[in-house]
Amino acid sequence: MSHTVELISVGTELLLGNxxxxxxxxxxxxxxxxxxxxLYHSVVGDNPGRLKAAVELARGRADVLITTGGLGPTxxxxxxxxxxxxxxxxxxxxxxxxxxxxxxxxxxGREMTENNLQQAYLPExxxxxxxxxxxxxxxxxxxxxxxxxxxxxxxSECLPMFRERAAPWLARLSEGVIRSRTLRVFGLxxxxxxxxxxDRMNELTNPTLAPYAKEGEVELRITxxxxxxxxxxxxxxxxxxxxxxxLGELVYGADVSGLEQVVLDGARExxxxxxxxxxxxxxxxxxxxxxxxxxxxxxxxxxxxxxCEVKAGVLGVSQALLDEKGAVCAQVAQEMARGARRxxxxxxxxxxxxxxxxxxxxxGNPVGLVYTALAAPDGVWVKRLNLAGPAARRDRVxxxxxxxxxxxxxxxxxxxxxxxxDWPMDG
Amino acid sequence: MSHTVELISVGTELLLGNxxxxxxxxxxxxxxxxxxxxLYHSVVGDNPGRLKAAVELARGRADVLITTGGLGPTxxxxxxxxxxxxxxxxxxxxxxxxxxxxxxxxxxGREMTENNLQQAYLPExxxxxxxxxxxxxxxxxxxxxxxxxxxxxxxSECLPMFRERAAPWLARLSEGVIRSRTLRVFGLxxxxxxxxxxDRMNELTNPTLAPYAKEGEVELRITxxxxxxxxxxxxxxxxxxxxxxxLGELVYGADVSGLEQVVLDGARExxxxxxxxxxxxxxxxxxxxxxxxxxxxxxxxxxxxxxCEVKAGVLGVSQALLDEKGAVCAQVAQEMARGARRxxxxxxxxxxxxxxxxxxxxxGNPVGLVYTALAAPDGVWVKRLNLAGPAARRDRVxxxxxxxxxxxxxxxxxxxxxxxxDWPMDG
Numbered sequence: 001m002s003h004t005v006e007l008i009s010v011g012t013e014l015l016l017g018n019x020x021x022x023x024x025x026x027x028x029x030x031x032x033x034x035x036x037x038x039l040y041h042s043v044v045g046d047n048p049g050r051l052k053a054a055v056e057l058a059r060g061r062a063d064v065l066i067t068t069g070g071l072g073p074t075x076x077x078x079x080x081x082x083x084x085x086x087x088x089x090x091x092x093x094x095x096x097x098x099x100x101x102x103x104x105x106x107x108x109g110r111e112m113t114e115n116n117l118q119q120a121y122l123p124e125x126x127x128x129x130x131x132x133x134x135x136x137x138x139x140x141x142x143x144x145x146x147x148x149x150x151x152x153x154x155x156s157e158c159l160p161m162f163r164e165r166a167a168p169w170l171a172r173l174s175e176g177v178i179r180s181r182t183l184r185v186f187g188l189x190x191x192x193x194x195x196x197x198x199d200r201m202n203e204l205t206n207p208t209l210a211p212y213a214k215e216g217e218v219e220l221r222i223t224x225x226x227x228x229x230x231x232x233x234x235x236x237x238x239x240x241x242x243x244x245x246x247l248g249e250l251v252y253g254a255d256v257s258g259l260e261q262v263v264l265d266g267a268r269e270x271x272x273x274x275x276x277x278x279x280x281x282x283x284x285x286x287x288x289x290x291x292x293x294x295x296x297x298x299x300x301x302x303x304x305x306x307x308c309e310v311k312a313g314v315l316g317v318s319q320a321l322l323d324e325k326g327a328v329c330a331q332v333a334q335e336m337a338r339g340a341r342r343x344x345x346x347x348x349x350x351x352x353x354x355x356x357x358x359x360x361x362x363x364g365n366p367v368g369l370v371y372t373a374l375a376a377p378d379g380v381w382v383k384r385l386n387l388a389g390p391a392a393r394r395d396r397v398x399x400x401x402x403x404x405x406x407x408x409x410x411x412x413x414x415x416x417x418x419x420x421x422d423w424p425m426d427g
Numbered sequence: 428m429s430h431t432v433e434l435i436s437v438g439t440e441l442l443l444g445n446x447x448x449x450x451x452x453x454x455x456x457x458x459x460x461x462x463x464x465x466l467y468h469s470v471v472g473d474n475p476g477r478l479k480a481a482v483e484l485a486r487g488r489a490d491v492l493i494t495t496g497g498l499g500p501t502x503x504x505x506x507x508x509x510x511x512x513x514x515x516x517x518x519x520x521x522x523x524x525x526x527x528x529x530x531x532x533x534x535x536g537r538e539m540t541e542n543n544l545q546q547a548y549l550p551e552x553x554x555x556x557x558x559x560x561x562x563x564x565x566x567x568x569x570x571x572x573x574x575x576x577x578x579x580x581x582x583s584e585c586l587p588m589f590r591e592r593a594a595p596w597l598a599r600l601s602e603g604v605i606r607s608r609t610l611r612v613f614g615l616x617x618x619x620x621x622x623x624x625x626d627r628m629n630e631l632t633n634p635t636l637a638p639y640a641k642e643g644e645v646e647l648r649i650t651x652x653x654x655x656x657x658x659x660x661x662x663x664x665x666x667x668x669x670x671x672x673x674l675g676e677l678v679y680g681a682d683v684s685g686l687e688q689v690v691l692d693g694a695r696e697x698x699x700x701x702x703x704x705x706x707x708x709x710x711x712x713x714x715x716x717x718x719x720x721x722x723x724x725x726x727x728x729x730x731x732x733x734x735c736e737v738k739a740g741v742l743g744v745s746q747a748l749l750d751e752k753g754a755v756c757a758q759v760a761q762e763m764a765r766g767a768r769r770x771x772x773x774x775x776x777x778x779x780x781x782x783x784x785x786x787x788x789x790x791g792n793p794v795g796l797v798y799t800a801l802a803a804p805d806g807v808w809v810k811r812l813n814l815a816g817p818a819a820r821r822d823r824v825x826x827x828x829x830x831x832x833x834x835x836x837x838x839x840x841x842x843x844x845x846x847x848x849d850w851p852m853d854g
Contacts, residue, residue, distance in 0.1 A: 015465045016607075017456030018639055018648065021448050024470070029444030038442045039477065043451070043468035050466065057484070073618065113622040135618075154640060156823065180443075191500065191562075195540040212445055213581060221445065276710075276731070282717025283703075283710035286731040290709025293785050293821055301737035303730055304703070304713040310728035310771055314741065344737055358720050394720055396583065 003147075003173045005031055005038045006062035008054055010070035010079050011153060012045035023068040023151075023158045030162055035174045035225070036064060046070065048082050055086045059146050064173065066166070069153030071136040073115040079150055080122065080139075087143040089123040097128060097137045104135050129165035133157040140169045147173065179232035180223040183243055186216070186259065186407050187250045193218045196246065207235045209243070216400040217259075249416055252407070259406035260288045266413035267298045267348065274409070275346035276302030277315055277336040279327060279353040280370065285402045300346045305336065311353075315339030326363045327353050330371050330382045337375035348412065349375045350405040354385070357394045370401045374408040374418045381408060381418040430574075430600045432458055432465045433489035435481055437497035437506050438580060439472035450495040450578075450585045457589055462601045462652070463491060473497065475509050482513045486573050491600065493593070496580030498563040500542040506577055507549065507566075514570040516550040524555060524564045531562050556592035560584040567596045574600065606659035607650040610670055613643070613686065613834050614677045620645045623673065634662045636670070643827040644686075676843055679834070686833035687715045693840035694725045694775065701836070702773035703729035704742055704763040706754060706780040707797065712829045727773045732763065738780075742766030753790045754780050757809045760798035768802045775839065776802045777832040781812070783824045797828045801835040801845045808835060808845040 007027055013019050024041045031038050039062055044050045051070075058065050070079030077091075084091050097120035105112035119136045122128060129138035129149075134157035140149045149166050151158050185193060190213035194201075197220070201209050207224035220243055224235035244251050253262045267274050276285045286302035289295050305311040308327055312319045317335040325331065333353050340349035354370025355361045368388025374381045387400045412418040434454055440446050451468045458465050466489055471481045478497075485492050497506030504518075511518050524547035532539040546563045549555060556565035556576075561584035567576045576593050578585050612620060617640035621628075624647070628636045634651035647670055651662035671678050680689045694701050703712045713729035716722050732738040735754055739746045744762040752758065760780050767776035781797025782788045795815025801808045814827045835845040 009468075013637070013639055014452075014468065015455055016459050016650070017452045017454070017465075018646075020452040021468070025441075025444045025447040027444070028442055032443050038444075039472065040481075041436075041441065041448070041468070041470035045466065054467075061480075073621065110616065113618055115622060115625065116618065156642075156820070189537065191540055191543065194500065195542065198542065210440070212440055215583075219445075223443070278710075280717075281714075282722070282726075283705075283713030283729060283731065284717075286710030286733075287708075287714040290707075290711075290731075290733065290783075290825075291822070295709070296733060299709075299733050301731045301733040301741070302710060303741070304710065304717075304728045306713075306717065306723060306726050306728040313772070314728070314730070314770060343741060345740065356717075393583065395718065398717075 002175065003036050003064050004062040005036050005064040005066060006040040006042060006058040007038060008051075008058060008065060008067045009041065009043045009153075010046065010051060010067060011043070012047075014043045015045045022155050023153065026155065026159045027066060027068070027151075027162055030159075030167065032178045032180070034167060034170060035177045036170070046078055048078060051078065051082045052086060055083060059086075063145060064147045064149070064170070066149045066151065068151050068158055071119065071138070071150060071152045073118050077118055077121065083148060083150060084123040087123070087141070087146070087148065089125065089141070089143070091121040092124045094120050094122050094128060094137075097122065097130075100130055100137065101135050104131075127169060129161060129169070131157060131161060132164070133160045138165060140166065176225060176227045177229050177232055178223060178225050179229060179236065180221050181236045181240055182255055183220045183222070183240065183251050184253045184256060184258070185218045185220060185247060185250050186252050186403060188218060188247070190218050193220065197243070200242070204239065207239055209239055215396060216403045249411070249414065252410055257292065258288065259403055259410055261292050263406050263409045263413065264289065264292055264295055264298050266410065270413065272298070272347040273345075274299050275340045275344035275349040277340035277349060277351040278302060278304050279306060279311070279336070280356040281352045281398050281402050281405070282306060284398050285350065285352065285405055288402060288406075300344045303340055303343065311336060315343060326361070326365070328355060328361060328363070328365045328369060328371065329353075330373075330384060333371035333373035334375070334380045334382050337373040338380060341375045347377060348409055350409050351375075352401050352405050354387075354397070354401055356397045356401070368397050370397065370404070372401060372405040372408060374405075374412055376412050376418070381412075383408065383419050429602065430463050430491055431489040432463050432491040432493060433467040433469065433485040434465060435478075435485060435492060435494045436468065436470045436580075437473065437478060437494060438470070439474075441470045442472045449582050450580065453582065453586045454493060454495070454589055457586075457594065459605045459607070461594060461597060462604045463597070473505055475505060478505065478509045479513060482510060486513075490572060491574045491576070491597070493576045493578065495578050495585055498546065498565070498577060498579045500545050504545055504548065510575060510577060511550040514550070514568070514573070514575065516552065516568070516570070518548040519551045521547050521549050521555060521564075524549065527557060527564065528562050531558075554596060556588060556596070558584060558588060559591070560587045565592060567593065603652060603654045604656050604659055605650060605652050606656060606663065607648050608663050608667055609682055610647045610649070610667065610678050611680045611683060611685070612645045612647060612674060612677050613679050613830060615645065615674070617645050620647065624670070627669070631666065634666055636666055642823060643830045676838070676841070679837055684719065685715065686830055686837055688719050690833050690836045690840065691716065691719055691722055691725050693837065697840065699725070699774040700772075701726050702767045702771035702776040704767035704776060704778040705729060705731050706733060706738070706763070707783040708779045708825050708829050708832070709733060711825055712777065712779065712832055715829060715833075727771045730767055730770065738763060742770060753788070753792070755782060755788060755790070755792045755796060755798065756780075757798050757800075757811060760800035761802070761807045761809050764800040764802035765807055774804060775836055777836050778802075779828050779832050781814075781824070781828055783828075784821045795824050797824065797831070799828060799832040799835060801832075801839055803839050803845070808839075810835065810846050
């Protein structure tokens with residue numbers, strides 16, 4: 001029998017829109033990896049009656065119930081109280097949990113307020129899921145054919161608690177595995193990708209092939225279900241080959257975190273260093289590069305030349321050029337990239353200058369007009385982009401501009417024309 | 428009668444954890460602002476049977492049903508088909524929608540694939556919600572006491588569609604308003620904040636007072652329900668005063684997007700300019716500052732001096748100092764800030780140098796050891812931070828370090844000791 005999962009997230013802050021339900025995303029991804037089918041996410045507020053009804057509903061339509069949130073001292077342990085009631089269990093004091101909570105505060109060098117000890121009450125007969133990342137312990141038990149797991153809500157606790165504590169407990173339920181491979185595509189819009197693969201997507205059942213639009217790029221995810229990881233991978237391989245044959249150089253990576261990772265890996269392999277010169281992206285490219293652990297072996301640094309003075313003074317962009325043409329033009333982008341290479345002493349430098357919005361610049365250049373450039377040992381390339389589309393937003397223009405700049409480096413490293421590629425973007 | 432809302436999000440990609448349900452957050456926030464109570468979020472996959480069951484359930488426990496997703500050509504218009512069936516309506520072709528879709532592609536300069544025209548089929552007798560931000564139109568209708576609204580899934584379409592199209596349609600249901608005011612607190616952990624206000628939080632019913640932990644800071648949200656905006660604000664004001672009296676300078680702003688906004692506003696008011704020098708935060712501070720529209724009037728630029736060569740060569744940090752003490756020490760942080768002030772020609776410069784992880788640096792400095800500094804016209808201040816806590820993560824260390832650096836500038840602008848403040852952080 002295949003197990004089915006419902007995630008129940010508890011918290012009025014989710015219903016008020018104060019926070020996004022990132023726990024549901026993180027756990028869903030993990031559960032798929034264990035071969036468990038997540039069929040529903042439910043969110044209810046801090047309300048015992050509605051939570052109880054949600055649990056009763058979930059018991060009837062899934063056999064694994066995982067809750068997030070409502071465990072800490074600030075919410076009166078709503079989730080534990082309610083779930084214990086639904087499954088006819090008492091809450092009992094676990095002295096070893098109280099000790100862990102005290103310990104947590106000692107390690108963090110902080111004083112513990114007494115309300116924290118509430119968290120040591122857990123349903124009778126449960127398996128305690130010790131929380132090494134925060135104070136509220138989780139728990140798990142089996143009752144009346146249901147498998148119940150309760151996890152704390154803060155994302156920095158929820159995911160490690162799942163991986164280190166809940167996943168081993170759930171391993172007994174797993175039959176077979178689900179494996180996914182995500183091909184990342186830059187330079188083709190979602191509907192164009194979809195139109196190209198529509199028939200195959202409809203034909204394929206195992207593995208499945210599905211497109212996901214991300215801002216300025218598309219993911220094609222191949223997902224296979226099989227008894228073992230090796231079998232799942234054998235199902236995935238021919239479909240991956242087929243996609244790569246169809247899209248060629250537009251596929252920039254598989255199971256990578258983004259263009260920044262591919263650029264770092266490519267530069268590292270060739271022993272090259274990297275730098276950035278950013279105007280309208282304001283540090284975003286450097287930030288994305290340094291999000292990747294180990295970036296220091298490749299990335300030397302960057303200059304955020306938001307004002308023209310910094311473009312001229314730090315990067316050496318010609319003041320006459322800036323006076324004549326303003327900051328948003330192809331030559332400034334090129335001089336910024338050249339300047340970054342020289343000032344930072346790096347092999348490859350990418351640059352961006354443009355109008356992120358919300359308003360046109362003082363010369364009347366429209367929102368979304370962006371130039372990106374790449375300076376490499378063998379030359380300098382530049383691209384002119386119109387990233388506005390019908391619904392320009394500042395963060396979207398900045399993200400797309402960063403993607404285009406990184407893609408120029410990616411293409412150079414792959415031996416392709418850095419300013420080439422095909423850009424019928426969906427937006 | 429007070430109206431209650433259920434959000435139903437349709438998409439297997441949500442259940443697989445490929446994307447986070449940001450639509451549910453965005454719409455919940457908007458709906459609260461309209462005075463509508465969101466009681467449930469539900470997520471179901473691309474499965475007509477389960478979607479139908481979810482709609483039947485939702486009709487029984489809420490009177491406003493809002494769906495997101497499942498409208499586009501890639502999902503066979505699952506949501507429209509299923510909802511039309513649940514409410515006994517046919518899908519009919521809307522030629523004006525087909526024309527809008529064609530128009531959208533023309534404006535974007537892209538070719539339209541034929542599958543896009545599927546999107547012009549909508550339930551008979553509905554109000555069409557024209558989509559100016561994408562291709563799939565939404566729709567709304569009233570049937571058997573339920574109010575049904577269907578919106579497209581992509582976040583860049585969903586939120587503007589709600590604000591510009593669905594909100595006016597729903598305005599008929601709104602009685603009274605819900606208003607919130609969010610006080611942002613830096614320098615005190617969540618459980619300390621909670622312990623301090625626990626009694627008041629339990630006593631208060633309208634307005635309510637609730638804490639929300641964010642990474643490295645805490646939000647205190649005061650929410651009032653009243654007939655008019657003015658009445659709601661009058662309920663909020665005394666509670667805000669009470670919190671400010673209790674927390675003093677730790678409250679850094681109300682209804683602001685973050686420390687970066689407060690720093691930009693404070694500098695702008697005093698006619699001062701700003702710059703950054705970043706090592707382990709790698710551009711994150713500059714990125715956060717330039718996320719804010721209009722940053723250009725204050726922010727001159729930044730240097731991401733990831734390698735020591737850049738610290739010495741661009742910022743003028745003493746090479747002898749770097750050789751002797753390495754990059755992670757108080758003096759380097761101070762010299763970076765001083766250097767940024769000089770090189771960028773700005774009035775205030777913040778700097779960060781430290782170990783973001785995942786590994787200690789080559790001198791054995793532990794993950795989370797970070798120095799932040801501020802250089803101002805009247806001096807230079809530095810702070811030594813241990814940001815590791817029991818569960819150090821690279822992104823967490825970087826975010827906290829950025830917050831501390833920005834808070835130094837915030838405190839200087841407010842006439843406080845830049846290196847002061849109280850840091851019993853929760854982690």
